[in-house]
Structures are given as C-alpha cells and as structure tokens.
Amino acid sequence: MSEQEREARRARLEALRSEGVDPFPATVGAWLPIGELRERYEPMDSESLEAEAQSVAVVGRIMASRSFGKLLFLRIVEAGESIQVSAKKNQLDDATFRFIRDLDVGDFVRFEGNLWRTKTDELTVDATSVRLLSKSLRGLPEKWHGLSDVEIRYRQRYLDLLVNEDARRIAVVRSRTVSAMRRFLDARGFLEVETPVLQPLYGGAAARPFTTCHNTYDQELYLRISDELYLKRLVVGGLDRVYEIGHDFRNEGVSRKHNPEFTMMECYQAYADYRDIMELVESMVRSIAMEVRGTLQIEYDGEKIDLAGAWPRIPLCQAIDEATGVDVLACEDVDSLRAAIRKKKLGPGDSSTWATLVDDLFSDHVEPTLVQPTFITDHPVELSPLAKRSQDDPRLVERFEPFIGAMEIGNAFSELNDPDDQRARMEEQLRSQAEGDEEAHPVDEDFLRALEHGMPPTGGLGMGIDRLVMILADAPNIREVILFPHLRSEIR
C-alpha cells in the first residue's frame, strides 16, 4: 500500500528528530554547483584528481541509490545536473556511514568529499561528511519506466519535471522563448506595459469571456480576452511602441491547440502598417529560434520547417481559390457562395453568413496545408472589426495571420483608426450579437472616445506564445507547453 513506504519514511524522520537532527534545517552552507564541478574536474584523470586532493561540497536531491553493504553509491541532482556520490564504510565513522545508508531517494543532502574515478571512470564524490537538507516523505515514480500517466504528469507536474527529461526541456524552451522575445522587442524600442486583466467590457477578439464580480463595487467584470483595446489607448497616449505579455482567458472548449487560459504577446507600433509588422514577425521568430534552438531549420511533428528568409504572403481569398477552386470574391452574397461550395462538393456550407463560409473554407482546405511559415493576408472585413480597410478592395482589410506547422500562431493588422468606421463596425457586431453570435464584441464607447482624440497609423500584432513554444519545442499538444494546463477539478 502507499502507506507502507510513507510510514517507513515517517519513522526515519522521527528517528532523526529523536537523535537531534533537524530534518528541515534552515541553512545549507557553501557548495559548488554540479555543473561547475563537472566543467572543472571532468577533464582530469584519476592521478590528477588524487594529486589535487581537494575537498568539494555538493548539494542535491538523491535520485538513485545502490548499496554494496560496505560501499554505497548515490546519484544526486541539482539544477538539472547530476553527479555520483560514494560512501565507504572503512573511511567513515559508523554513525556517518549509517546516516548515509539510511537516506531515502528523494531526500535533499549536502555532501563534502574528495573526487575520484571509479573503475568505470565515473567522476565521483567520495563523501567525508553529510548533512540532510530536507527530508522526502514520498517516493519518486519508478526509475526505469518513469511516469507516463498523462493525468498525473499534468496534475503533479513536479513529478513529471523530476523524472521526464522532456518536461524539463520544454519548460526551458518556453522560458527562453519569452525572454528572447522580450530582448527582441526591447531592442526595437518597445516599452513593456501592463493593462487590466479584469475589465468592465471585453473586446479585441472573437470569444466568449469569463465573468466575475467585484464584491465591494458590486460590479460585473470580465477576464480579458485580449489586450488590444487598452494597448491602443496607450498608443493614443503617445506610447508609440508598446507590448504586453500576459494571460488572456477565453470561455471555450479545450483542444490540442486551445487552453482556456493562455499566454499572448501583443505589440503595437505607431507609424507602421501590417507590412512592417510582417517584417517584425519574420525577424522576431528568426531571432527567437536562433537563441532558443541555435538554428532556423527545425522539425515539428515530423516535418522539416525552415524559418529563414521572407515568408510567402498569400491573400486569404487567393489561397482558398487555389485550394478549392472557389472564387469567394466572385460570389457576392451568402447564397451564391453556398451554391459554389455545393457545386464543388466541398460540404454542406451550412454556416449562416458569407464571412463564416469563407472562414470555414479556409479552416478546412487551406490551414492544414500551411506547414511552412506563411502569411495569410487580406481577410474579409466582416471577420475583422478592428482592422483598417484595404486600399484596393473595401471588402477586405489590411490583416495577416502567420502560420507555422498548420497552426495559426498570430494575428496582425493595420489598426483601424477612423473612429466613425470603428463605431460602424462595432454597431455591426452588436447586430450580429442580437442575431445570436455570442462572440461578437460589445461597443466600447471609451475606446471610441480615445480614437476620436486621434490615433496615429499603427501596426499591431498578437502572438500566441504557447503555440510558438509548441513549434520551437516540437510539442504536439498545448498542454505539454503549459506547466499546469486546465483540467477538470480533481475534487468535486
């Protein structure tokens, strides 16, 4: 039973206490990082180590132990680096030897000792003294097969991180991705800002929000679905280049690509348009990939992906035409487009509006093919209430979405700064909301007032950090790149 091992460990804990040993001491004492130790001593052979005869101190968590009666080998890990520790009965007093022998896998310890090499040439710290740093009361998952139960891996991520190298690797890739992104944006003169998560009105994306309530103000609030409208207010206020990295919350289903709470980077650049932002995305992804992976040729889901160079720019309607033979721009209304879809036998075409039919065609026939980095540009205006109209075709907007690995990793446009057009589009959204579209935006009068004060021509970008990390870490599921992904409550 699970109790069995825990009782044994508790018994040892009590035994230590009764001997006057603090199982959870406050101080550690000086120690040498294992990584540094390896760097310094790995090149040295047995004789030079012996000649050096210098005592070292290491700390770490015991991950394995093997006993030969009068000789013990332990493996300790600290900061992802590990080293072997030996304890020899004939070189230690009885109490110290017994103390080391009775340590459990999982305990944190500090050893002092001398370096030597075993018969198999392994660099090893031969312990001369030991100090317990923290007692572990539960065993680690199995050492050979490891931990593969997906539910435990997500719920008890600390175990996953301890025993599965890949979990640790992905966490590192994620951290480095975010810091590389910050460095890139900072270097381009962007200012990192923070805007409200709790908002009286939500907007900036097509999604249903989470709702909450402020008790003392008796005020209904929404967890933000995007940062967009606040960041644009800052551009109105003269912060010409701003970005924010934070969580957005969308009250929708979960999938391989969707977590209800996810990390978004949004940036806005005044005096720029969506073409400038395309250049920014190409440069940023290249820069991050070089820092994180050291190469622009990566593999995702078994496909080789080349992040170098300029990415193809394909207008959305053209991409649909090429994939399906349906020229959506030639179909003036819902009915003619639906007729064209049925004529090509591309499915029922049961969405209710022209724009959503276009969206469906794209999702079904184009998106799965966008494995190499690609910009899909010039979306229908109905799908993009916050983007500026295209100069060439008023039915389209200056917008693009970068795709990698058949996954949309961002969304960008020349920001709509005409307050009257913006008002008209928001009111259009209101009408579709009345018709049952639960994801339509409400009208944000405060935002419209800001636009009336004047916003410079601005290019804006939102990028899904989780998905970018999936690409860079070659992770097939968004839950692998989120340390604590959303799961149903364990306790009902």
Place this chain on the structure above:
RNA sequence: GGGCGCGUAGCUCAAUUGGCAGAGCAAGGGACUCUUAAUCCCUAGGUUGAAGGUUCGAUUCCUUCCGCGCUCACCA
C-alpha cells in the same frame, strides 16, 4: 456538449470463455567495497475509479456517475 477508448499495488504493466487478482521496479528484512535499470534470498503491499445491476461466482457483462485521452462541435 456528441462519438470512440481507457481507469488493476506508489510507478510501469499482466490476468484465457465470467472461475482463487499477478510480475518488474519502488518499499521493508538479509548478503555483498566498483555500481550506474547493480545482483541474489526473503517479506509486505489491492474496496480492480465510485455506486448499482445480471450471475452460484464479475477486473471481465449491463446501467449510471467521476476522471483522463482521442475525435467532432465550439474555438484563431
């Protein structure tokens, strides 16, 4: 939310047609001074996710519920 699948010891997995729930690792005891999945001997460890039902008998068949996965819908 729909469909399909899964849930057995701390971990990884077995269990014939419905017929006494088992192994390896981990744990406890013992042997062992060169292991790195150490080896060898012994021991203990289970409400088979939960609750019902069918049956002489259920891990196995049925129903409901809980959780997880895949998938569709939703969703950028």
